[in-house]
Amino acid sequence: MSRALRSLPALLREAEVCLWRGEAAAGIAASREARAVCATLPASAMPRREARLAANLHGALLHLAGDYDEAEEFLDEALALAEAAARHGLAHDQFVCCAGALGDLGSNALALGDAGKALACSKRAEYMLNRAYRPSHAAQGALRVTLGLSQSAIGDHAAALRSHQQALAQLTSPPAIAAHAPPMWSLAARVGAIAAAASLGDAQTARGLADEALAASSGAPVGTDGGEVSREAIRAVVAMA
Secondary structure, eight states: OOHHHHHHHHHHHHHHHHHHHTOHHHHHHHHHHHHHHHHHSOGGGOOHHHHHHHHHHHHHHHHHTTOHHHHHHHHHHHHHHHHHHHHTTOOSSHHHHHHHHHHHHHHHHHHTTOHHHHHHHHHHHHHHHHTOSSOOHHHHHHHHHHHHHHHHHTTOHHHHHHHHHHHHHHHTSHHHHHTTOOHHHHHHHHHHHHHHHHHTTOHHHHHHHHHHHHHHHHHSOOTTTTTHHHHHHHHHHHHHO
16 A cells, blocks of 8 residues: 555544544644645545545535635535445445535535525435435434524524434434534534524523533533533523523
């Protein structure tokens, strides 16, 4: 195996860890280098999964950094690579690969203000995850968060509340915990549920959800901040309710 091929998994792992920790700058550097390694390989040696993952991670990290327009380009590329791998039978689980790319694309569309596209991507991704050979609770939960945010964006707060509560149940399930689902996903589900309940005018439910969220954050650190980021986000949503 060439030196480039050996270094590629390490670069992708570094980018994944940075995404999990919320370290955008370092992650972007790692994913950019991974893409550069892919570009040096002959077509016959191109590891399709790694090429897709490099594009997906680069787009997700740019999204994390707030560069939504640039992120869209790489997330579109990741989806195209996932679809191509599926067509040629090269994906480990074609539905999971495509759903992951669609979910990230939907999140980015939401950040760009395109709730319609976000909703369409989320629903298509959900359909694919439901057909997956080994559905992932973590992936389903993350997707439900995007779906809930999209529903809130179009004013369907009741559906959004249901989606966020379903997301939280999936993200706090034993399989998701075992898969090391990023704590920020659960935080997003909790905050989304509180905001949806408040938008429905259900202050009692919003307060109950906030109390549960604050209790959870006190015992479950988010990233490396000891849970303070989650508590501040929860308090901010409650204050706006």
